[in-house]
Amino acid sequence: MAASLPMTHAEIRGRIAMIPRLDIALKQTPIEEAKNLSQVLGGPRIFVKRDDLTGVAFGGNKLRNLEFRLAHAMKDEPDTVIVGLDLQSNSARQTVGACNKLGLRTILVLEGRQPNNVQGNLLVDYLLGAEVHFARDREEQRAKLDSLAAAVADAGGRPHILNDNPMFDVASAVAYLEVTLEVVEQLAERQLSPACFYMSSSGKGQAGMVLAQKLLDLDFAMHGVTATDEFHIPSRTAAIANQTAAALGLDLVVGEEDIVNFTDFVGKAYGIPSEAGNEAVRLFARTEGIILDPIYTGKAAAGLIAHVREGRFSKDEVVVFVHTGGTPAVFTWNELWR
Ligand SMILES: Cc1ncc(COP(=O)(O)O)c(C=O)c1O
Numbered sequence: 501m502a503a504s505l506p507m508t509h510a511e512i513r514g515r516i517a518m519i520p521r522l523d524i525a526l527k528q529t530p531i532e533e534a535k536n537l538s539q540v541l542g543g544p545r546i547f548v549k550r551d552d553l554t555g556v557a558f559g560g561n562k563l564r565n566l567e568f569r570l571a572h573a574m575k576d577e578p579d580t581v582i583v584g585l586d587l588q589s590n591s592a593r594q595t596v597g598a599c600n601k602l603g604l605r606t607i608l609v610l611e612g613r614q615p616n617n618v619q620g621n622l623l624v625d626y627l628l629g630a631e632v633h634f635a636r637d638r639e640e641q642r643a644k645l646d647s648l649a650a651a652v653a654d655a656g657g658r659p660h661i662l663n664d665n666p667m668f669d670v671a672s673a674v675a676y677l678e679v680t681l682e683v684v685e686q687l688a689e690r691q692l693s694p695a696c697f698y699m700s701s702s703g704k705g706q707a708g709m710v711l712a713q714k715l716l717d718l719d720f721a722m723h724g725v726t727a728t729d730e731f732h733i734p735s736r737t738a739a740i741a742n743q744t745a746a747a748l749g750l751d752l753v754v755g756e757e758d759i760v761n762f763t764d765f766v767g768k769a770y771g772i773p774s775e776a777g778n779e780a781v782r783l784f785a786r787t788e789g790i791i792l793d794p795i796y797t798g799k800a801a802a803g804l805i806a807h808v809r810e811g812r813f814s815k816d817e818v819v820v821f822v823h824t825g826g827t828p829a830v831f832t833w834n835e836l837w838r
Pocket residue numbers: 560561590591672700701702703704705706796797824825826
């Protein structure tokens with residue numbers, strides 16, 4: 501189905517509505533102007549899209565995509581969701597919370613060792629009632645996913661291994677296409693339009709925001725800031741955007757050259773807080789009372805802050821920081837804040 505561009509918000513929402521979906525997250529999350537932060541930085545108008553406030557189990561960016569992934573999973577009527585992720589995974593925490601809302605049991609196979617001090621996301625996983633297993637590496641994790649699924653089936657249950665669910669990339673992109681619509685609408689109510697977005701991005705959500713740029717034909721920049729060296733983000737993001745366009749029946753091509761993603765705020769490595777990221781976490785907390793995290797959103801905010809300090813934006817431009825969640829990590833890294 502070809503679409504003539506630009507598309508209206510209603511037309512885009514119509515395409516999104518073609519994908520089966522459950523209602524799990526709080527959507528239409530608020531946007532707030534960070535006036536103190538702007539003032540301290542001497543920078544542009546900064547608005548924070550509070551997608552950390554999606555409701556379930558401390559919220560975050562995975563809840564919206566879980567609405568599509570779990571809708572896909574529910575076709576097989578599972579009673580148990582089994583997922584393999586990292587030890588301190590935001591995705592794991594939100595998955596367990598979402599499954600609880602659907603009345604599903606969750607089994608986590610987390611890569612890493614069981615720590616002596618259970619904190620952050622892992623603590624919340626236990627609080628939510630997940631059955632937690634640990635795996636040394638990806639290979640052992642995969643073997644455990646399969647053996648646990650077999651054990652559930654042998655006992656008469658119906659397991660769904662979420663890692664094998666094909667929806668993750670497209671669902672994340674669709675979710676952040678929708679978030680972009682929300683932001684554009686929320687700013688339009690204030691007679692404003694965005695000049696630039698900043699978001700922590702490993703390529704999935706950003707793909708949806710780049711689609712929004714094209715579909716709405718609006719002149720805003722989309723600055724992803726990655727927290728990991730694991731992927732080549734421009735090629736990954738373009739591939740996910742094209743896959744998502746196809747899923748939405750849109751005749752549209754996104755190229756690597758359409759993707760802006762900054763790799764210079766990762767710090768030492770993925771999962772290790774950085775000085776600049778920690779400064780950003782403190783600054784948001786101390787000017788606006790907004791809690792970021794030192795692994796994803798703090799590093800993305802460090803990108804925003806560095807670019808404002810370089811003078812990239814004029815005073816009345818509107819810059820949107822998308823808060824993607826991850827906040828339980830402040831407790832895992834508790835010694836950083838005293
Ligand atoms: C808090 C937070 N922000 C951003 C991301 C990156 O999201 P995406 O994979 O959609 O780029 C993640 C992914 O785990 C996350 O937990």
